[in-house]
Amino acid sequence: MYRETGLAGTSPASQQDDVILLAQVQRGDEQAMATLYDRYAKLVYSVALRVLRDPASAEDILQDVFMQIWRNPATFTATRGSLGGWLVVVSRNRSIDALRRKRPAESVDEVALAGPYDLANEAERNTLMEKARGVIYRLPVDQRKTLEMAFFDGLTHSEIAEMTGDPLGTVKTRIRSALTTLRRAFLA
Template sequence: MPESLQNPEGGLARMKDSGAQSPTDAELLRLIAQQDEKAMASLYDRYARIVYSVALRVLRDPHEAEDVMQEVLMQVWRGASSFIVGRGSFGGWLAVVGRNRAIDVLRRRHPSDPVDEVALPSSLDLANEAERSAMMEKLRAIMQNLPQEQQKSLELAFFEGMTHSEIAEKTGDPLGTVKTRIRLALISLRKALQA
């Protein structure tokens, strides 16, 4: 058993005993780097739904989305010290890593199977729970305020895993226009999230 769990004076137990608010992401990452399982459980509770929701949006398969979520969180457990605090939002980083992993899974599927036919309906609806997350709600609100062209380009790139060239081909817009729309949308999202 890790020392942080054996010793109530260390790690997350000490933070809770001191009457502090819930630990910051940076504090959790520092403790996870020391193999503190309680800190990992707290981080899991905080971000698992977000990663799952992003993966589910890309894959449309609950089992594969859950596998991606577990992979991403295991990456945090194995390399918590690799995230540089202050360089950006940890939740945002996890969402991007989850999205990228989901796109990798999507691309590994049998190439002759159309993506729409691979998705299986599920009685599980964990995505609705994930939507309750404050971050996801804020992102949705921001996305709705973007111009329609930026919104569509961003959704095709981030949720369907299309490249800029594929988006340009699908929409009939010039490649430079697609790149500009995505860049402007990301700048708007970043500004709104930092506000």
């Protein structure tokens, strides 16, 4: 797991140096804390930012993690791994916890949702579409197929005539008759 973060090659000398710095932090050495911060702040912040996708929240996690080290440096156990690896895990876990704690700012009951369309108009449109489908379904087969080719397939009258082998005038008459039937159905 630490290999992905670039921590697999942490040298034993730097691990030993981290243990010494933590011991100094435990005695209240601010310079040792500053050294640890300079060494690992980018790592902690980048993990938090990757999880949270929010720079301000990632900065909060960064501060929390280093405050934990300052208040209680003994929470890290050197025999269990490197300090960098431990900080990655702590940062990740804190970030996930922060995501889980986030709640909507307002109650769902108080939020007015704007819809992209008017439901009344949508219902009327659906009713008209059903009526049109019914009228088209009842058209003679030749008229229905010609109308579908013109309006749903986007073919020109000439292209329909070529495809069906019907004369151009017949194609135009079928489309005109189908449209007249539809118009009468909607005016009734």
